[in-house]
Amino acid sequence: MSVFWTLQALNALQYAALLFLISAGLSVSFGLMGFVNLAHGALYMLGAYIGVSIAGGVGFWTALIVAPLAIGAIGAALHQGLLRRIAGAGPMPQVLVSFGLVFLAVEAVRIIWGDVPLTLDVPKALSGTRIILDTAYPSYRLFVILLGGAVALSLWAGMTRSHLGAAIRAAVENRDMARAIGIRTERLFLAVFTLGASLAGLGGVIAAPILSVSPSMAVTALIPALIVTVIGGLGSIPGAMLGAVIVAAIEVFGAALWPDASAVLIYAALAAALIWRPEGLLSAGRAR
């Protein structure tokens, strides 16, 4: 394999890892509660901003732990205070309320951090490059790939091997039956929503050294994450993984091989997926 192909493949994997972190929470809370959280991208954006602030004070590694916890807490508070009330109210109120939250989050970020995009330096330990198949690749991006892979593996193991995972799968499959056999679905929803928010926050922190941190992240991350969810299928961790790899591969290779069409390739893929399998490739449970 030539250097070009190795480089593009690694870039695609790195982007897929990031997309997966954002999409996993979106997909599962979506499949579980039927709740579309357009504010998920805003949580990712807040994760990046909070991450940059913490990293500036006490270093990147602390930020990597603390920022996702903070975003998880914000997510839990939002769920308990607001989103829980409208989870059963149909798609329209959900879209509107989460849309309102995007407005609020973006303006809050502009007030607190200003309009100028922020940057975060790569931590010292990961500042060099590594040789992979004769190709020099930044260590930090390799770290992102490994972290994404590790999170994907542990989520997949958690979903298939643990009691909590079994409860989640049961609730996605049939919420009423899950309740009837004694699964406390309300607590489950809160736990999954919090976890999903933390993952979005984690995505924000690890994206900060790669992208510039700006309020537009709330939307630029949301659209591909929604496409990943539609292509991969609802409520399924393998679906989110597969969808993230497909979307990342199309975006990265499309930009390298056919730059003129790259802006719309991903949407063509979405159209194809909707026509071929409207329920997604690896959907868990019924489509709502």
Place this chain on the structure above:
Amino acid sequence: MFRLSAMRAGAFAATVTGLAIWSLAGGFFAREIVAEIAVLAILVIALDLAAGFGGMVSLAHGAIMGVGAYGYALAAQAGLPVWNASACGIAVAALFGGAMGAICMRTRGIFFIMATLAFGQMAWSFVFRSDALGGDNGLGGVPRPAVPGLETDAPLGFAIYALALLVLVFALTAAFLRSRAGRMLEALRDNPDRAAALGISASRYRIGAFALSSALAGVAGVLAAQHIQFVSPELLVWTASGEALVVLILGGIGTLTGPVIGAACFVLLKHWAAGWTDHWHLVIGALLILVVLAGGRGIYGEFEARRHA
């Protein structure tokens, strides 16, 4: 079933008359705001047709409007007379929206919303990166139409022309909703199974209504392009679609009059909030959440519900 009740027609007429008087009596600023309200109201009427009466909540109407605006600007640049160029803009918007609707129609509920959002973003990123469309610089020099008896190059003439278009769009939409196809659309929204049992092809009516709604959004786009005499990718960005949905909810979904009242309130609120804070989106976001939590009927919907109670 849709009825153009006396209350709906009256509230619409009162609002439009109020706006007309304001543009006659007010200065430059009032006239510009009235034109802005008319553009938004037409877009939101289009969205009400799809979302309120058809049950197809679209997050792409801003993009469809933008497609109409670009279609008009390009056709006018190519040398077409203004009215033919307007027809081009509307047709392009109807085609784009109709094709998108046909694909998204394979999905339901929230998936429909997400799919429309994605296709709207597609149109935005295509326009944003396309050199032929001016990229992120947009296209300037967009002409205004010549209307007999109206000086459309002056703010007052244009405001009156925009209000006249708004009345036309309102009347057309009301006529469609009272037609057989319009009643069918509402029957499909209320009970798809019953409609299917009667042998009605649901997707045919839905796609047709979505295309019609897109054509109306195209009217809003052409009018917006004529108003600011400039088109840019800003027109297509997803927040424009979201704002249209906000206005629809604020005014009252499924009432046809609500969009006009919502548009007037929204634009006035926006200018008022922008007067004392850069962060007027905070006001809009909070308002949106409050309207939904208050029951989601909106200003006009709430008024109507109380009068009938």
